[in-house]
Amino acid sequence: MGKNDLGDFLRARRGGLTPDEIGLPAGPGAGRRVSGLRRSEVAQLAGVSTEYYTRLEQGRARQPSEQVLHALGDALRFDDIERRHLFALAGATAERTDRAEHSSRLRPALRQVLDSMELASAFVSDRNLTVVGGNALWALLFPDVAALPRRERSMARWTLLDPRARLVWRDWERVARDYVHGLRLAAAAQPRNQHIANLIGELMMRSPEFPAWWSEHRVQERSSGLKRLRHPVAGDLELQYEIFASVADPGQSMVVYSAPAGSPSQERLRLLASWGREPAAERDPAES
Template sequence: MDAPGGPATRANTELREFLRSRRARISPEQAGLSPQPGARRVPGLRREEVAQLAGVSVDYYVRLERGRTAHASETVLDAVARALLLDDTERDHLFALARPTRRRVPHALPPQRVRPGLHRLLDTLTDTPALVLGRRMDVLASNRLARAFYTDFEALPHRERNMARFMFLDEGARSLYDDWAAGARSTVAALHLYAGKYPHDPRLAELVGELSVRDPDFRRWWAEHDVMRRTNGSKRYHHPVVGDLTLEYEALAPTGDPEQILGVHTAEPGSPSEHALRLLASWTAESAPSAGADSGSGSGTGRGAGSAG
């Protein structure tokens, strides 16, 4: 039996809060229900209305929301996802929460390593920031331009090389992003998606706990239970060296390790943003240590960054 506050209890809480948050954002009219007279005591849909829309009993939905249905069928979960108007990412998250992989106790996941060929690929990308993210948004590797664009991850202790930590605990991030709040919220949502897949990861619990204590924005947004999967898009930045940039990003999963993501930024050819990236690359090359410098200092390209638990 799971102890109070244990892994199963935490997973049930996550499922309950996720479903509550999705119910709260949908009005009866949005769900296709006729409005009822009188004041509503809860925002969004009631449990009874979700059960009606999903075609299940109220008792069954209540038990599902409380994490007390260990074998919810795919048909039922699909019906609930449709009733709550979940997108594909939210649906996947619901399935991960409602049908978790069985693990008896929390345990450390095996270290992640970036294969040498992927490191070499990063080094060939000299005119665009690129990095490899792993579990919990850990930064496993980065090229020289990414370290100049964000921060020198390789100069940080291994456990601090993390994009969520950078976003919320590095003051430079708040001035780098033109819309820091939107970028930070998407970071929280991506971390929540990972939490649905690995709810018992002790390092995730440590990271979320620290960020919740140290940053009120993270604490508030984490409680909203939004999820997202990074794929591609566009963001605006203001870099302290080269000024304003608008960059496209692509998030690619290297073959052989779907838990690693290669993130690459690009600029429109001939644009001021492309010129700014080239200027930053030139500035970075000029300020780089000489080949004979101590490889343990500054922003070297040491391969020790390619391993994280």
């Protein structure tokens, strides 16, 4: 987390809106010196003084009230995810202790659930965004991630840093951006989590795209969607994913990739699962 993430977030979102989008007159004269809204326009919409709003953006005003935060969210047309992110950033300096950031363990019962899904690829990640366990089909679908040391076993880290990920994700940029947006939410929700802070620092240094995407201050939380992959054995796959939060293990979530019954992707998953059950010596070397 930076020293002025709240101000940077407000500034970035202000720059992404135009007077027309929020029903303000553009005003007389030729052009505007700013591409988005002026500070005075946001302040007017939120019902605060321009001086106070300027201090918020500059990081000189700390911990705005809940009423002001709601007003800013309304003024900047925030959706629920962006509004939650705004509140998390505003509370980042409050005295509080995050839960332990040590990588958690996978309960045997949850491992049993993972292993029972023979035609679905599934894994569990913890509050550090570290994969703490996956089933056999997940390991076959993402062998490069499964082979990583546990401390480095992160889908976000692999997607943004491993060149092979660009070959696996058929729409790599969209997937990578989604991980960046999700990482921003996680960082705001856990401002004292050093593991996440270290991951952000590593991505800043090693990923060519990450700094620019991070500076956009976009936040997004996806709990379902479509992922398009290319696998050297199974071929092209279109898989639906669902994310389930564990009530028994706070901070852990299960991600499940599956395909509609009878679809080409399901048949290819079946082929991959069958291929994975064959002894290594019996597999076609050309397929390995």
